[in-house]
Amino acid sequence: MTVQTHVHGSIDSGHGIAATFAPHAHWLLRAGLASVFLFHGLQKFLVSGIEGFAGMMGLPVVIAGLVALAEVLAGAGIIAGATLRGRFGDLVTRLSGLAVAPVMLGAIAMVHWGQWSFVASQSHPMGGMEFQVVLLLLGVYFLIRGNDG
Template structure:
């Protein structure tokens, strides 16, 4: 049995250095799938979120740029890539914190409910924690 676990360990260790891509791609895909469609309807987004138009534009741009930074940072070698990743991830933290507090607070389950048409805080909290992790670890994740 020991040999089985050692073999599995060797297999996992071979890919461990690339595991950060699972978090990067998932986080960036979520950012982009939420931000890119908004560019065609920023007025509606601002109204739905009860935000000034300028804040809606800024939030959308930050989400898009943060997603790109998280992806690009993984390809850039050295300290520059490390900090591109960190800045992209940390840029998303306040956006998610505000979203949780203003749109999702009071319900945990991610499923929509009559009082929470955007769902509860479960999914946004996972996004916030993932962004925080990548912000802390950068390319050393």
């Protein structure tokens, strides 16, 4: 199916703008996932502190530190994996996607479970699990596809 535009001609799977940018579209997913993970991971180290995060979540400090480290490494790795060539870059991307999964499963189970909508409510002041599920699925996508997607 071809969609006609007035400015750029046709846009379909083999021609035009879509074909030009398609090989780079993975950067949109990578940028979204990496920015969230880097922001939250670095915030735990630099702003709230690992001890503060551990206390808020009722976690041992070691586990809280591992969560923050996983967030930073996953975010950085999703970006770095795309810039590294060959099997090593693919492995970095896949491991980064893998690191996303336990972090998001923990966030869903400990904070957001029981409410789908991300909007904060009286029972879920941190919001529901809608956004966390999307992040989890992005991580699983990069785990499965690596740099092939």
